[in-house]
Amino acid sequence: MLMHQGLGLETFNDLPRRKAVHALYECCCSVAWASRVADGRRFSSRTDLFAAADSQLAELSDSVVDSVAATLPEPSKVCAAMDRDTRGALGTAARAYEGRFGYAYVSSRLFDPEGFEPRDILVDLGHRLDNDDRTERTVMRAELAKINHGRLDRLLGPEGGWPPY
Template sequence: MLMHQGLGLETFNDLPRRKAVHALYECCCSVAWASRVADGRGYRSRAELFSTADAELAELSDRGIDSLASTLPEPGKVCAAMDSNTRAALGTAARAYEERFGFPYVASVMFGPEGFEPREILVDLGHRLDNDDRTERKVMRNELAEINHIRLDRLLGPEGGWPPY
């Protein structure tokens, strides 16, 4: 759960740097990324913010990306309503993935507002286990960028932000 939600772009741009870094850190769990994105304010549009967020994510080292990925929940631990067999299958597949690539499985679909089907994650894990290391590294970075977009959308809320109460 993000602490900062529905700020609107204008309010986000006007935050003191420390608060902007904190809000961005909630989106990505990287102080380096959050600092650089905060330093790029005033953004004229969401697209400009997202573009900067993507560019700064691309600048992070593989080690930084792996650290960021390790902060995300495992697929089998995302939904409490999952039955034990499904939870076990997701856990086994996620461990096989991490053993194969050396970094945790990341899927943006687990963070969307509509939720996800565990079977969809199992199928995706199976397909991605067939990737070579370089391809999977790129896929994982793209998934992290999409998670950032989802979380930045929540941070900003609707166009113009939520009305103050």
């Protein structure tokens, strides 16, 4: 859960660097990424912030991105309402994925506010296990960017941010 939510773009732009880095770290769990995005402020729009976030994510080494992926929950641990068999199947598939590629499975679907269907995650995992290493690395980074966008969107909140209490 994000501590910084609904700041609005102007407030985010005006944060001291230390606080901006902290708020961004909550979105991506990479000090390098958060620092670089914070240093790119003043953003004139959300689109500019998202573009900077994507650009800085693309600049991170695979090992840093793998560390970020490792902070995300395994699919079998996202929804407590799953039955034991489904939880087991998702756990097995996620471990197979990590064994195949050497890093954790990343899917923006797991963070959909409307929830997700475990079967859809299993199908996605199955398809992605067929990818070559280079293709999967690209897919994984794109999924991580989508997760970042969702978190950045919550960080900013509605246009203008929420009123201060």
